[in-house]
Amino acid sequence: MNSESGEGVELTLALAGDARIARPLSMFDDERFLSVVKVIRDADAAFFNLEALLLDARYGPFYDSGGEPPHGRYVALEPWGADELKWMGYGMCSCAMTHAWDFLYNGILSTIRVLDEKGIVHAGSGRTLSEARFPGYLQTKKGYIALISALGDVPPMTPALDPAGCNLGKPGINPLRTDVIIDSETAKKLQEVFVKVRGKVTKVEAWGHDVFEIGSTRYIIGKKKGHYCYPKARETDLDANMREVRGAAKQADWVLFAYHYHDMYNDAAAEVAHSAIDNGADVFIGHGSGARNLGGIEIYKNKPIFYNIGVFIAQLETLKFQSSGIYENMNIKDGTLGDIPDEYPTWWSCLFVPTLRGKQGPERKLVGLRLYPIDQRPTPTPRGQRGRPLMAKRKLAREIIEGIRKASAQFNTSIEFRDGIGVAKL
Ligand SMILES: [Zn+2]
Numbered sequence: 360m361n362s363e364s365g366e367g368v369e370l371t372l373a374l375a376g377d378a379r380i381a382r383p384l385s386m387f388d389d390e391r392f393l394s395v396v397k398v399i400r401d402a403d404a405a406f407f408n409l410e411a412l413l414l415d416a417r418y419g420p421f422y423d424s425g426g427e428p429p430h431g432r433y434v435a436l437e438p439w440g441a442d443e444l445k446w447m448g449y450g451m452c453s454c455a456m457t458h459a460w461d462f463l464y465n466g467i468l469s470t471i472r473v474l475d476e477k478g479i480v481h482a483g484s485g486r487t488l489s490e491a492r493f494p495g496y497l498q499t500k501k502g503y504i505a506l507i508s509a510l511g512d513v514p515p516m517t518p519a520l521d522p523a524g525c526n527l528g529k530p531g532i533n534p535l536r537t538d539v540i541i542d543s544e545t546a547k548k549l550q551e552v553f554v555k556v557r558g559k560v561t562k563v564e565a566w567g568h569d570v571f572e573i574g575s576t577r578y579i580i581g582k583k584k585g586h587y588c589y590p591k592a593r594e595t596d597l598d599a600n601m602r603e604v605r606g607a608a609k610q611a612d613w614v615l616f617a618y619h620y621h622d623m624y625n626d627a628a629a630e631v632a633h634s635a636i637d638n639g640a641d642v643f644i645g646h647g648s649g650a651r652n653l654g655g656i657e658i659y660k661n662k663p664i665f666y667n668i669g670v671f672i673a674q675l676e677t678l679k680f681q682s683s684g685i686y687e688n689m690n691i692k693d694g695t696l697g698d699i700p701d702e703y704p705t706w707w708s709c710l711f712v713p714t715l716r717g718k719q720g721p722e723r724k725l726v727g728l729r730l731y732p733i734d735q736r737p738t739p740t741p742r743g744q745r746g747r748p749l750m751a752k753r754k755l756a757r758e759i760i761e762g763i764r765k766a767s768a769q770f771n772t773s774i775e776f777r778d779g780i781g782v783a784k785l
Contacts, residue, residue: 367502367612368718371727373402373448374711375671376646377410380440381678384447384747391734391749398710398731400448403501407444407671408619408646409452409470409481411436412462414680418469421462423682424516432699433461435680441477451497453508453617455483455532457647460516461682464530483508483617484519484532491519491533492599494607494614502612507603507640509535509596511620511628512647515575535600535618536593537627538577545588546580549573590627597631601638608639612719616640619647625666632657632664641715641723644668655766656774656783661724662715666766669708673735674746676702701738708733708748709759709781730774730781732759753779 384392399405412435414421423433435458444452452474459467467484474481485491494505510517510532519531541549550560553573560571569580581587600616607614616635620628632643636659643664645654654667681696691698714727732751736744751759760781764774773784 364716366500369714369716370404370499370501370504370613371402371712371714372615372642373399373405374642374644374665374668374713375399375405375407375449376667376669376708378407378440378444378452378672379411379434379670379675379678379746380436380443380672381674381676381746382743383439384443387747389749391752392747394750395710395731395733395748396447398712402448402712404451404497404499404504405447405449406506406615406617406644407449407452408456408617408644408668409454410434410456410619410646411440411458412466413438413441413470413473414462414466415469415473418472419465421465421469421680423684424460424463425684432675432678432685433680433682434458434675434678435462435466436678438473438477441473441479445477445479449479450499451480451482451495451504451506453483453506453619453644453646454481455491455508455510455534455617456619457510457512457514457517459484459510459532460514462680467530467532480506481508482506482533483510484530486519486530487528488519488521488531488533491531492603494603494611496611503610504613504615505607505611506615506617507533507600507607508617509533509600509619509631511535511537511592511618511624511631513575533600535596535631536577537590537620537624538579538593539588540581540591541578541588542583542586543580545586546571546578549578590624592627592630592634597634600631601634604635604638604640608719613642613715614640615642615644617644617646620645621647628666629657632666633659636660636662636664641719642713655768655770656711656728656763656772657767657770658725658772658785660721663713663725663728665711668711670735671708671710671733672746672748673702673708673737676742676745701742708735709763725783725785728783728785730760730763730783732756732780750779756780
């Protein structure tokens with residue numbers, strides 16, 4: 360068919376951020392909810408960031424990792440969560456995420472099995488590092504889509520490992536770590552403080568004396584004069600991921616690169632985004648910085664970069680699986696889930712709907728971009744009703760689009776508010 364808008368030539372995507380679904384959605388039939396579902400189903404392909412484990416009792420038991428949760432709570436869903444997301448119209452998701460190790464390796468293996476069984480294409484986690492880096496592939500009538508997914512802000516135990524000799528390797532996620540480039544004077548002060556607290560700083564001998572680690576962060580002392588401290592994507596991880604992007608661009612008609620990271624690594628994310636597009640990706644999908652901070656949109660070489668697509672389903676408070684550690688961390692004695700404080704009071708979100716057209720390569724470009732603002736009904740809505748995505752009404756819709764407009768202005772991308780949604784002026 361390869362006509363003007365046919366296979367491999369035009370594609371409309373619906374992109375959604377973190378989907379922490381704790382309660383079924385498919386029985387709801389109110390208009391504001393169904394209009395969200397319609398946007399997802401009307402797209403040629405829909406993507407979400409899982410940002411949670413899927414724990415199926417058949418693949419358990421699931422032991423608590425015992426660590427402090429990397430960002431507050433443990434985040435695990437029941438397997439029907441995948442059915443609900445599929446019902447909404449989603450066909451693919453990203454699994455390289457912060458909470459991958461919350462329930463040790465069984466949590467990761469169960470998630471992979473559940474997604475495979477439900478027929479949701481996934482990328483970013485695996486039984487080994489090679490598998491975690493390997494793209495997920497989704498067939499649509501508009502072409503074959505590859506998804507590569509990586510994590511930027513990487514808790515210590517989460518990266519997958521490949522087998523080595525008699526060692527079988529380790530399940531985990533695809534890391535695209537961020538190092539910090541720092542000037543020698545600031546590095547010295549930082550090391551002095553850390554030595555006082557912990558006794559010693561780990562020098563990474565193999566990488567030379569100008570590299571040291573504090574916690575899971577690697578610091579590289581720069582040669583330039585002056586004071587500086589900025590994040591940079593780790594070269595070895597970046598190279599390995601870009602190799603997958605180049606391979607995927609040959610295997611598939613469309614390539615998506617998903618990257619989960621947090622605010623402090625914004626500069627490194629820009630480097631990753633540009634590299635992904637330089638190496639053949641059509642869309643960069645950033646997520647992870649929290650929904651209060653919906654990021655900007657850059658159009659780079661005619662391709663869209665979404666720096667942060669936010670949170671799509673925010674039902675954190677009603678998730679059932681929680682670590683006993685959270686009660687201790689929060690100084691809650693003899694508590695239940697009901698005693699754990701509310702999450703952020705506002706969870707704003709948006710569905711990002713780009714349309715790309717043209718043959719694969721530099722000619723292909725973004726020809727349309729619609730932004731559907733989503734209301735998560737945060738506090739004071741009761742917990743049992745919070746976090747279900749609804750199309751935002753006018754006042755909130757305007758506020759959400761205004762936030763994205765401002766964040767995108769730094770990239771000279773203009774967004775306007777029209778008929779309750781955001782539309783990019785291309
Ligand atoms: Zn995260």
